[in-house]
Amino acid sequence: MNPQNPHADGTGSTADSAAPPLRSDAERNRARIIAAARAVFARDGLNASMASVAREAGVGIATLFRHFPSKEELVAAVFADRMEAYARATDEALTDPDPWSGFTGYIQAVCAMQAADRGFADILTMSFPGAEALEALRARAYNGFLELIGRAKDSGQLREDFTSRDLVLLLMANAGVLSATGDAAPDAWRRFVAWVIQSFQAPARGPLPDPPEDAALYAAMLRASHGVTSPGTGKRR
Template identity: 70%
Template sequence: MNPGAQTPDGPAAQPLRSDAERNRGRIIAAARTVFARDGLHASMASVAREASVGIATMFRRFPTKEELVDAVFADRMGAYADAVTVALDDPDPWTGFVGYIEAACAMQAADSGFADVLTTTFPTAKVLERRRNEAYAAMVELIGRAKAAGRLREDFDTSDLVLLHMATAGVVSATGDAAPDAWRRVAALFVQAFEAPARAPLPASPGHDALYRAMLRAEQPPPVPRESGEGG
């Protein structure tokens, strides 16, 4: 097919010039470093500085932060989805479920950016969200198997996994290098709480719609405090 030829989905993307491709690669590599260190609230300007490119070059390659996040983390979301597949392949549903939790939390602990990705949704990051949805569908199946085996408490809900990831992201952010393995205790506490038989009923789930709104809000940077006496 000729470069730029029409495809069933519309015009094909023009191939990048070699210098533009190098800049794109440098930006992605820099974003991996910055997001892993500082999380997703890191600015596009800080990524541009890490990549040693101008901010105009940054926005030519990635007009929005979501496009950059998609490029940086699509493969990691793929690895996350693969972890669910590995869990489904385990002949013991509970062992597979626990192994998935440990693997997913370890991925969060290893990369602050990915810790944020698992608790944030990016509607326009198509590849990232497609892999997230694949992982979710597989996880629903795994949860059903673990419940059928009598090992996962019956009132467990998929939203509990979102809460687990939110808790892990908070612990990873709060402990940093001072206590890098603290997340392991948190994950173990959650696993023990998830296991059947349940010792007591759980409070009502916050609900998928509420958590989705929370994940959308998590995409926004924290507000900058206003100076005392600052005008509107």
């Protein structure tokens, strides 16, 4: 089961794929909104309000809602390319002839993606069941990571009690480090991630407590996504 979305089936589509073509002015507004949302979410994270996105884009809030009736739809449009890169990173890691290098390189790459974009750091530790395309890409990345785990264990370099849920916990922890250090110590995450990667390496230094159950971890990710501010209100929904 995919702890990041047990319901992901590897398929996904967006409502836009069935939508009629937009007029040129509407297309420009949509592009401005997406560009503004990318900048706002990267700077302020997903708790940024829809009103702040509208201001950044120079459009009225009604125009924003005509294009994106919910914040979830806007998030899906903004981060589709980043989630594609996230999924593609597993494909690239699997081409590394050294299983440990592929495994650790993937972790470092994903954590670097988090560091580069606060909004994306949030996306990786949340789940958006209504955004099917995003969740399909998350499932693709998850399945690729399972292969990386298997290869690293078979090579004897990854401790046997490591599970895919440990990556979710690492990404949650790294998001916290990034939020806490911000511009004051922007590279602090690199030391944190290096320490954690060393703890993953075989031989194990000692036993670990059991990881959280898949359902519990998924519930935590849902709770995080539900904590994103409601569209246009600035209040947590």
